[in-house]
Amino acid sequence: MDDTGGKSDYHLIDMATKGEGAIHTAFTNQVAYCDANGAPITARICSAILAVVEGERSNALIERIRSWQGAPLADALPLRVAGGIHALHLSGDAPELSPIYRGVPVDDARIVEEVIFGHEAQLLSWLDGPPQTNEAGRSSNFAAAMLWLADQGLPPRFECLEIGSSAGINLMMDRYHYDLGGVMVGPEPGAMHFAPDWRGAPPPRRDIKIQSTRGCDVAPVDLTDPAQALRLKAYIWPEHTIRFERMEAAIVAASERKPDLVRANAADFVEAELAKPQESGTTRVLMHSIVWQYVPEDQQERVTAAMEAAGARATAERPLAWVALEANRTVHRHELRVRYWPGGEEGTLLARSHAHGADIDWLAG
Template structure:
């Protein structure tokens, strides 16, 4: 199967078994291809071609026999991240034709050899989901905050982020944004986010971040070089500007680290919602590209917690919920928002590139 023949098919994320594994890889090929990532698509295609073979040693045997839901577990990106880490560390020159964008015809063979030579290094990459922290997504949150202020909510925001990874979006107060000509954030910031803006600009308002705390079941410490390299490995190599943003985020974290607690999302949210909220602040639950990794029963509990807290919200202490997550029917990411006490209906404000390259505003 050629990359241009890969087809994205909507499947149940909880599906298990060999067919689910194969479908997860084909979906990832199509998704990467359609989002301007031909190198990552070629890596995932090479891995897909290895599934019906005996190549790849213990790593690929574990992939073929994956016991969990391959799609929900983001199995293709786990092993792709490990391979990219080998390339970034200069440990596997055999992968150079792929990562240099040469599009070799023997990609599967090159990948199989790399996997077999680096089995001890790659095996742990299958143990946990990919970390896809990306500063570019903060532009979505900034646009949503402008919209919320325009709808009468206080402009001082208290952030609660689930699935924070390294906490890059928790540092969004330090970034400068140009959102369709609407500029907010410190002019002195090293990190300027200017997504390709489509549609009308967001409301020309202002906001401030007065508190920002997040959680993750496996937080990443950007001040640790090895952990920072792991996070870089999950960046698709085609998007060189993302590496520059990551370097700026690492610099910011070294100056003043974000606060990320090691907790399950539901436990973190329950604890944060129980704390008193200062009048004149807007408390916000935010997350990006994490919902799919949270177990269904935990997601249901989060919804219940937010609905209950929304029922207690008042004009002086409102609650909002802002997310950037994939729509499984359209295969595109959407910026959505809810807020209480006046309007808890979920609203789509924009369709967005998963890594912040563009925002199509409909708010």
């Protein structure tokens, strides 16, 4: 058995694949990914969409999917369409979807085809931008990474910068409480409480403080706007009911004090923030989760160059760290990787985790 858990058809998936066969690969990989992460209903929706796309009927939505010019897997094309369909279900505009979302065995392709052709105009707009999968549970990985960084000798006061912040839910992590394998972090009870299923040794026990958080997004979401909040809810996999509860808690927290979130692309934001003075005795951290695949290649290069240049100037009193939680499509898990300057430039794989933070496999010892 290979490291995909037996799913050899999905081994070494190239996220940047375009051209012939890329649409089919993107959808089948997304189905496998959903199944591997406890989302069978979302898998059913994605599989049904593919059946319609590969069928004989056509409309503007179907043709736009078939002729997708980008890399459909990196662009999360299946989840764009699935998000639009889920929104129709949540709003009650497509009651015929109800059996699928209740988990009832039905002819998924027939129902989804009916919805695609009956709600073409509403669904088309969902193709215009990537999913906003802002999930608070992923911040458990950020908290664990900060514990580890403090254990490496970096100052335990963190100035956090996040790219692809969406609604800024993870920017409010200083208000959350974490139980990470028995290691407690954050105020108790906190605006939200996270206790992921922890596997492996616990993370280091260190007293850490989140000094500040600031983030950017090319299309930031205002959680206090009900219409924008509904769009975020549509991207929540319906099987994960706790995520809806977390979204409501995040809305309350944002209503009390909005996160520090600006409209900017990743490269402009990182370059501007790294140019600002850094307080002595603080660790400046760039963090992101399920974002890198959406950042254009030229911006990825600028962010990397800016981080490495700032890292070369970093000192023990003013260190720099890069914490990334991104998908590994070959194992259908997310990987928590950390680089820091000075001393940890080469990077370390700290953990593998569930897509939405339900469990964490700690690998760092």
